[in-house]
Amino acid sequence: MPASIQAPSQRSPLESYLHVLHALILRDMRTRFGASIWGYGVVVLWPCVHIFMLIAIYTFQKIPAPLGDDRALFFATGAVPVLVFQYVSREVMKSVIMNRPLTYYPQVKLFDLIFSRILVEIVTGFLALLVVSSVLLIIGVNPIPSAPLTAVCGYVAAIGLGIGVGTINVAIIGFFPGWMIGYALFSIVLYISSGVMFMPSYMPEKVYYWMKFNPALQAAEWVRSAYYPYAGLQIDHFYVIMFGFTATTIGLFLLKHVVSKMQG
Known part of the structure; x- marks a missing residue:
């Protein structure tokens, strides 16, 4: 436990909270990634390696991109938001299991563990996005979308979904710790069905209808849609936003009923 959390100080409530949050973020990064910056770099690069391995496999097999002329751009635009969603939703859950003993300190609440991990994952996700964009530029692919604001909104929506599902996951493991393994298996199915490697809109209409319930x-x-405006993709923006908001609300409501159990 960082000494900075334990030591009392004459600070305002806001300053004290920010101090605790800062200490939790530093502890989170050091315990997960090691004291070296290279350890954190590995975590930032991991989703990038995932994306470019996918590109390499499809390039080696000479499989054309389902949309557009560039495999790298197609897979990156699908994989980045899905991976960000999965990383946030999973790591928020893991933060509570890994840092549960910290809640015995009166300065640290369960919500602080969740919030600090969310901040770390958001920063990690944006750094990974920058790395992917830089590599695309290096290999001669233009990573700038036709509609930048649309791309940013979609990326933020993926983060919101991750926060919402991650909060519910925290509540679930309060009662069923084995859910971490269950969610890992469920994430595989979710990843495959999220259209990273194919165009869901090319599926039969009845199949596509049910697939779109996957936010x-x-x-x-x-x-x-920001990169391929001519594809005519129909996105229910309200559904995606409300799914993330509703999941977060439900998760926070459930947390009120499991805090005493997880801190006890």
């Missing part, structure tokens, strides 16, 4: 799929299409 991660719509987040990926939201980002893709």
